[in-house]
Amino acid sequence: xxxxxxxxxxxxxxxxxxxxYGANTVxxxxxxxxxxxxxxxxxxxxxxxxxxxxxxxxxxxLIAVKDDAIAQVSAHLTHKKGLVAHTAGAMPMHCLLPENRxxxxxxxxxxxxxxxxFATIPICLEAQNKASLGILxxxxxxxxxxxxxxxxxxxxxxxxxxxxVNNFTNHLYNIGETLCxxxxxPFDLLRPLILETAQKVQSLSPTQAQTGPARRGDQKSIQxxxxxLANPIHAELYKKISQAIQKHYEEEL
Amino acid sequence: xxxxxxxxxxxxxxxxxxxxYGANTVxxxxxxxxxxxxxxxxxxxxxxxxxxxxxxxxxxxLIAVKDDAIAQVSAHLTHKKGLVAHTAGAMPMHCLLPENRxxxxxxxxxxxxxxxxFATIPICLEAQNKASLGILxxxxxxxxxxxxxxxxxxxxxxxxxxxxVNNFTNHLYNIGETLCxxxxxPFDLLRPLILETAQKVQSLSPTQAQTGPARRGDQKSIQxxxxxLANPIHAELYKKISQAIQKHYEEEL
Numbered sequence: 001x002x003x004x005x006x007x008x009x010x011x012x013x014x015x016x017x018x019x020x021y022g023a024n025t026v027x028x029x030x031x032x033x034x035x036x037x038x039x040x041x042x043x044x045x046x047x048x049x050x051x052x053x054x055x056x057x058x059x060x061x062l063i064a065v066k067d068d069a070i071a072q073v074s075a076h077l078t079h080k081k082g083l084v085a086h087t088a089g090a091m092p093m094h095c096l097l098p099e100n101r102x103x104x105x106x107x108x109x110x111x112x113x114x115x116x117x118f119a120t121i122p123i124c125l126e127a128q129n130k131a132s133l134g135i136l137x138x139x140x141x142x143x144x145x146x147x148x149x150x151x152x153x154x155x156x157x158x159x160x161x162x163x164x165v166n167n168f169t170n171h172l173y174n175i176g177e178t179l180c181x182x183x184x185x186p187f188d189l190l191r192p193l194i195l196e197t198a199q200k201v202q203s204l205s206p207t208q209a210q211t212g213p214a215r216r217g218d219q220k221s222i223q224x225x226x227x228x229l230a231n232p233i234h235a236e237l238y239k240k241i242s243q244a245i246q247k248h249y250e251e252e253l
Numbered sequence: 254x255x256x257x258x259x260x261x262x263x264x265x266x267x268x269x270x271x272x273x274y275g276a277n278t279v280x281x282x283x284x285x286x287x288x289x290x291x292x293x294x295x296x297x298x299x300x301x302x303x304x305x306x307x308x309x310x311x312x313x314x315l316i317a318v319k320d321d322a323i324a325q326v327s328a329h330l331t332h333k334k335g336l337v338a339h340t341a342g343a344m345p346m347h348c349l350l351p352e353n354r355x356x357x358x359x360x361x362x363x364x365x366x367x368x369x370x371f372a373t374i375p376i377c378l379e380a381q382n383k384a385s386l387g388i389l390x391x392x393x394x395x396x397x398x399x400x401x402x403x404x405x406x407x408x409x410x411x412x413x414x415x416x417x418v419n420n421f422t423n424h425l426y427n428i429g430e431t432l433c434x435x436x437x438x439p440f441d442l443l444r445p446l447i448l449e450t451a452q453k454v455q456s457l458s459p460t461q462a463q464t465g466p467a468r469r470g471d472q473k474s475i476q477x478x479x480x481x482l483a484n485p486i487h488a489e490l491y492k493k494i495s496q497a498i499q500k501h502y503e504e505e506l
Binding site: 067090107108109111114120121122124146148150153154156157158160161162163164165166167168169170171172173174175176177179180182183184185187188189190191192193194195196197198199200201202204205206207209210211212213214215221224225228229233234236237238240241243244245247248 | 343367374377409429430436437448451453457458462467489500
């Protein structure tokens with residue numbers, strides 16, 4: 001059994017706790033967080049503490065706190081024997097102060113209250129040495145078969161790519177919803193299209209899947225669309241993304 | 254039985270043909286297209302013709318051709334008694350010359366060779382009169398329960414919204430793939446995140462689902478991301494979309 005302490009009480013910490021709970025190769029021995037109120041939801045199932053001086057001894061400390069707090073939290077662990085790993089996409093492994101360090105980054109968007117199927121989620125691992133990598137691999141294997149070894153530089157770029165396909169995509173959905181509202185139409189009309197657009201690239205490359213006026217170089221449709229956009233921010237995004245699509249396929253020729 | 258002629262041989266025509274084939278309230282009596290080679294795939298199952306002078310008599314003529322060709326094709330139908338409807342999002346109903354006209358617009362992205370579940374697809378209807386609307390409703394009901402009455406002005410805006418959530422979103426996936434390639438990482442890493450991002454807004458509003466550096470106003474992360482983007486087009490899109498997100502939530506406060 002891999003004795004594990006989870007530090008943090010947010011979405012990632014909570015989803016990981018539930019994923020490990022009941023696994024027969026991992027035992028979460030403690031959840032640690034600064035705020036007592038956030039610990040309440042764990043208190044019935046596991047030992048909790050809001051005092052970093054009372055950290056249990058463990059094989060692994062998993063830090064799932066805000067990026068800015070990772071280094072500071074890791075300072076409490078320099079005297080511990082166990083492996084210390086963070087779960088952040090954008091932070092290098094070396095922001096952790098203990099020398100026995102690693103990264104356990106689940107590449108997914110987590111929402112409070114929405115269950116997650118970890119079996120579908122890639123876990124990106126990095127470790128200071130082979131023994132520590134082995135521990136992280138053991139942990140990852142309990143929840144998914146999609147395990148990747150990725151260094152800090154790659155992970156930084158992967159996290160940036162995730163911002164494009166997740167945060168920025170969601171904003172395009174948001175614009176879609178706004179345009180529906182302006183036409184007194186329900187957003188439900190767009191939901192199946194949104195899902196199919198995502199499903200299409202599960203097997204195809206996005207380059208193959210691209211359609212639309214910009215892909216066809218259809219300036220008449222582009223102008224007609226621009227004339228419909230009352231919000232100048234929407235119009236500018238429409239122009240910029242259309243230009244980017246046209247440029248992408250020009251380069252291909 | 255609703256005797257129907259499908260005019261066109263592209264993705265929309267083909268998917269509609271398969272959806273109606275075997276339905277017990279619709280009979281596709283003919284498929285008409287200019288190019289004989291494109292008609293071959295229908296020839297075993299239904300009467301085909303590439304001659305607009307040989308159009309069968311029918312209750313309904315469904316025009317699924319390129320936007321620019323709709324008016325011209327409809328000119329061959331002015332002497333027919335049946336209802337003439339096109340399937341285009343961006344074209345007004347009045348681009349059809351026959352007076353007995355309507356629109357049957359399935360809001361989805363169609364790919365050659367990929368099966369479509371029409372039950373999940375909204376069909377947007379418009380018609381010149383109530384009787385014609387009834388015919389289109391009967392047709393739509395054979396393939397989906399998601400039937401909406403939407404006029405030409407609304408449909409134009411809906412089609413524009415669809416460009417944002419489908420074509421533009423796909424380009425963001427494309428950028429994600431490019432960034433992965435630059436870091437020597439497989440696009441497979443992003444696929445589950447893409448799907449979850451789309452699944453999240455099936456129940457939530459995109460406004461609720463928004464996360465990321467721009468949403469948090471996290472300038473440090475934004476600057477770090479911009480410094481990673483080697484392609485100036487990617488950097489500009491990153492900036493513009495981040496500004497749009499920040500602006501959206503400022504306005505909300």
